[in-house]
Amino acid sequence: MIIQSVRDRNLHQPLISTPPLKQCEVSVIVPVKDEAQTLAATLAALAHQTCLNGQPLSPLRYEIIILANNCTDESAQIARQFATAHPLLAIHVAEITLPTDRAYIGYVRKLLMDEAYGRLMSLGRSRGIIASTDGDTQVSATWIAATIAEIASGIDAVGGRILTDRQSRHALSPQARTFFLQEVGYRFLVAEMEYYIDPDPYDPFPRHYQHYGASLAVTAEMYAKAGGIPPVRTPEDEAFYQSLLRVNARFRHSLRVQVTTSARASGRSPVGLANQLTKWTEMSADSALKVEPANVVISRFRSRRKLRSLWQRALHGHQLSFQEIEPLANKLGVGDDWLLKELFRPQTFGGLFEQVTRHQQQNYPSRWPLIDIKTAIMELRQSRALRIEQGIVAFARVGVACRRHSVSSAESIEIPI
Secondary structure (H helix, E strand, C coil): CHHHHHHHHHHHCCCCCCCCCCCCCEEEEEEECCCCCCHHHHHHHHHCCECCCCCECCHHHEEEEEEEECCCCCHHHHHHHHHHHCCCCEEEEEEECCCHHHCCHHHHHHHHHHHHHHHHHHCCCCCCEEEECCCCEEECCCHHHHHHHHHHCCCCEEEEEEEECHHHHHCCCHHHHHHHHHHHHHHHHHHHHHHHHCCCCCCCCCCCCCCCHHHEEEEHHHHHHCCCCCCCCCCHHHHHHHHHHHCCCCEEEEEEEEEEECCCCCCCCCCCHHHHHHHHHHCCCCCCCEECCHHHHHHHHHHHHHHHHHHHHHHCCCCCCHHHHHHHHHHHCCCHHHHHHHHHCCCCHHHHHHHHHHHHHHHCCCCCCCEEHHHHHHHHHHHHHHHHHCCCCCCHHHHHHHHHHHHHCCCCCCCCC
């Protein structure tokens, strides 16, 4: 029923009248709002895609759908001129003016991804790929080929590594740049700790932590199964990621799939990177970022692993005693009766963990105090080193390689602490 509703919207109100080429495997969507300064570079990167071996990628294998909404600059004209100059590549440009209550990135990205879904399904490509990027972002030369390779390995959705360009990053205030790099380093370390404690077989290290619209891909069938982009203003990409987890999608945070975006300190989304950079710029010089301490991060992943184990037992008809439930319920901060009921309620593990998280947030919004991010980074590094030393990580050499990805390549410079 969900698939039909998504298809119906595309059939009744298509953005693009030209049908897709029969060879099309990937439909790339690009939402655009006043991106005249960056759009040409965005499209040039998409036009010069290569296979993983460096050979040119056939332009018949993908298409680009651009939706310029409520633009006050020449973005749409730039897109059309680019399409004319590249006749061998299927570039479709739509321009619309949305009412105020719909003129936000979540709605625009939803329009585009619904459109891409309908086009791929019209070709019978249920494993066809909807790939999202942004008008201020430049994808790597192998962005499409690497995405295809990840999906071909059995993955349902891919979050690409999003880097910021060096020039705009260095244009930030020293304080904003420091906070930005600290957060990147912290989140990479959290992702690495997750791998050590509660690994996902479909998302092994080396990996990253990002699943945002600037580089996000999903198969057509999984897009429909997850219900499409949720009807939220922002962050629509985070909400969609949660929808994917809810239906147990096999999600890969791939380092092979990369894009570079601007670290501009102004933006259209109230919760995006640009606005976060603005907030960091405005913070006082003696301010510090506050995050979860390492012991809380580790406890959460351990609890999730235990919860998954109990859920799998319940799924296979095993009886669970209160003696098994109570310690975990106490650690999660939920009632043991409530948890036992949820474990036996028909739902995916992603749905169960979402319910537990929501219950925690509603009843215990401030269970653990936050600490200075510098201290948290130090704690996570110490915990990681201890785990490697004790042999908890099966291959310490892989852990070293992962650390190179998580720290030195966080933004290609050392994380300040």
